[in-house]
Amino acid sequence: QVQLVESGGGLVQAGGSLRLSCAASGRTFSSYAMGWFRQAPGKEREFVAAISWSGGITYYADFVRGRFTVSRDNAKNTVYLQMNSLKPDDPAVYFCTADSGSLTVREGHARYWGQGTQVTVSS
Numbered sequence: 001q002v003q004l005v006e007s008g009g010g011l012v013q014a015g016g017s018l019r020l021s022c023a024a025s026g027r028t029f030s031s032y033a034m035g036w037f038r039q040a041p042g043k044e045r046e047f048v049a050a051i052s053w054s055g056g057i058t059y060y061a062d063f064v065r066g067r068f069t070v071s072r073d074n075a076k077n078t079v080y081l082q083m084n085s086l087k088p089d090d091p092a093v094y095f096c097t098a099d100s101g102s103l104t105v106r107e108g109h110a111r112y113w114g115q116g117t118q119v120t121v122s123s
Contacts, residue, residue: 001025001026002024002025002026002028002029002032002098002111002112003024003025003026003112004022004023004024004025004096004097004098004112004113004114005022005023005024005114005115006020006021006022006094006095006096006114006115006116006117007020007021007022007023007117008020008021008117009093009094009117009118009119009120010118010119010120011120011121011122012086012119012120012121012122013086013121013122013123014086014087014088014121014122014123015085015086016086016121017082017083017084017085017086018083018086018119019080019081019082019083020036020080020081020083020094020096020117020119021078021079021080022034022036022078022079022080022081022096022114023076023077023078024077024078024079024096024098025077026077029074029077029098030053030074031053031100032053032098032099032100032112033050033051033052033053033098033099033100033101033102033104033105034050034051034070034072034079034096034097034098034105035047035048035049035050035051035059035096035097035098035102035105035106035110036048036049036050036070036079036081036094036095036096036097037094037095037097037108038090038092038093038094038095038119039092039093039095039116040091040092040093043092045095045108046061047061047106047107047108048060048061048064048068048081048094049061049064049068049069049070049081050070050102050105050106051070051071051072051079051102052102053102055071055072055074057102058070059102059106064083067083067084067085067086068081068082068083068084069081069082069084070082079096081094083119086119086121087121088121088123090119090121091119091120091121092118092119093116093117093118093119094116094117094118094119095113095114095115095116096113096114097110097112097113097114098110098111098112099111099112
């Protein structure tokens with residue numbers, strides 16, 4: 001069983017930056033692929049980024065590539081999402097997710113999900 005707790009959301013001006021964190025419980029964190037999804041009001045949940053268990057492979061949605069960076073620290077059981085150059089269409093609840101396979105994570109079928117953290121961007 002893995003529990004995920006996101007933090008770091010908040011209000012930021014367009015063009016600004018935020019770093020989201022996702023702290024995971026459980027001794028198997030380092031064996032899981034991790035991902036970030038987001039969901040804005042009235043929209044479907046969408047994939048943002050993912051990272052392999054080792055951190056050696058990362059994946060990004062086209063709309064965040066070059067602006068967002070996903071990373072992990074297995075010693076701290078934490079995955080991060082550095083968000084730069086935030087745009088007015090980035091606001092959403094951002095969710096952390098985990099599972100043993102990166103494809104499962106990227107497709108949104110992971111077993112473990114956090115409660116989400118709200119990101120708001122003012123123009």
